[in-house]
Amino acid sequence: MTGARIPAVVVADIRKSYGELKAVDGVSFTVAEGEFFGILGPNGAGKTTTLEIVEGLRKADAGQVTLLGEEPWPRNAKLLPRIGVQLQASSFFEKLTAREQLQTFGSLYGVSRQTADDMLELVGLTDKANVQENKLSGGQRQRLSIACALVHDPDIVFLDEPTAALDPQARRNLWDVLRAIQARGKTIVYTTHYLDEAEILCDRVAIMDRGRILAMDAPATLVRGLNAPTHVVLQKGVLTREAARGITGVEDAHEDEVSLTISTRKPAPVLSALAERGTLDGLQVRTATLEDVFLDLTGREYRA
Numbered sequence: 058m059t060g061a062r063i064p065a066v067v068v069a070d071i072r073k074s075y076g077e078l079k080a081v082d083g084v085s086f087t088v089a090e091g092e093f094f095g096i097l098g099p100n101g102a103g104k105t106t107t108l109e110i111v112e113g114l115r116k117a118d119a120g121q122v123t124l125l126g127e128e129p130w131p132r133n134a135k136l137l138p139r140i141g142v143q144l145q146a147s148s149f150f151e152k153l154t155a156r157e158q159l160q161t162f163g164s165l166y167g168v169s170r171q172t173a174d175d176m177l178e179l180v181g182l183t184d185k186a187n188v189q190e191n192k193l194s195g196g197q198r199q200r201l202s203i204a205c206a207l208v209h210d211p212d213i214v215f216l217d218e219p220t221a222a223l224d225p226q227a228r229r230n231l232w233d234v235l236r237a238i239q240a241r242g243k244t245i246v247y248t249t250h251y252l253d254e255a256e257i258l259c260d261r262v263a264i265m266d267r268g269r270i271l272a273m274d275a276p277a278t279l280v281r282g283l284n285a286p287t288h289v290v291l292q293k294g295v296l297t298r299e300a301a302r303g304i305t306g307v308e309d310a311h312e313d314e315v316s317l318t319i320s321t322r323k324p325a326p327v328l329s330a331l332a333e334r335g336t337l338d339g340l341q342v343r344t345a346t347l348e349d350v351f352l353d354l355t356g357r358e359y360r361a
């Protein structure tokens with residue numbers, strides 16, 4: 058034994074077509090144990106199809122998947138206790154309360170009622186324990202479905218767009234839940250079409266479009282790789298465009314009705330020059346994001 062750990066997820070050149078449409082067109086990636094991995098892309102990119110093949114819920118036309126060294130397809134009973142798959146809200150048992158849903162899922166795996174209650178606590182639903190699932194809000198139902206995926210303490214958790222259709226506050230609450238899951242040492246593989254969210258949560262992301270992975274790395278590395286300028290935005294009138302262009306390190310400066318925007322790849326000296334001129338009031342700094350990476354990769358604006 059070398060002591061090297063098996064990766065949690067290994068995906069090698071998977072493919073899936075629906076008629077002429079190549080929904081997944083040669084996708085490969087590896088996820089380490091404990092990693093938070095995001096599959097990103099616009100609608101129809103092939104994220105769900107990829108995830109379902111990886112989970113063992115859908116058969117690939119070609120390619121291999123192993124989870125913790127085991128193949129998930131055909132249905133692999135050895136893996137079931139070790140993976141958690143977020144169920145769609147429609148998959149709940151009818152008329153049961155949040156606590157009963159979770160206890161029922163848990164009982165399939167021999168999980169104690171206390172563990173089920175702990176999970177309710179983790180997703181912040183303790184005060185809704187006795188509420189019927191169909192009376193929960195959309196965000197609460199999403200959290201319950203995540204709790205159901207976690208109740209048997211799996212090593213890998215798969216979540217398909219867990220934050221879709223949530224209001225901003227519910228999304229942020231769910232981010233805390235996802236971070237708490239990762240802090241428990243779980244491997245998380247999730248899909249989202251929110252690039253800003255993935256940038257905050259994920260250790261690494263794969264950007265998908267039209268069935269293929271276009272780029273894969275830590276979000277910060279992808280953004281840095283663009284070598285895009287930082288934009289420093291000042292209130293109009295605090296500095297003239299000519300004066301801004303005269304500052305060492307400024308590449309360009311544009312004005313509109315309300316602001317003056319300076320482009321620079323050397324933000325530190327530019328900011329200190331602006332500080333010396335006393336023009337920091339109301340200043341905003343905008344760096345490139347994963348949306349810029351998507352634009353760079355595809356030539357198209359990102360539309361979720």
Ligand SMILES: Nc1ncnc2c1ncn2[C@@H]1O[C@H](COP(=O)(O)OP(=O)(O)OP(=O)(O)O)[C@@H](O)[C@H]1O
Binds near residue numbers: 100
């Ligand atoms: N069962 C199916 N039969 C035919 N076409 C399908 C089927 N499932 C998915 N597709 C098509 O395959 C492509 C990829 O779909 P998929 O659901 O994997 O994308 P996605 O990235 O998850 O999109 P979304 O963000 O909208 O869920 C889409 O064009 C979709 O219409």
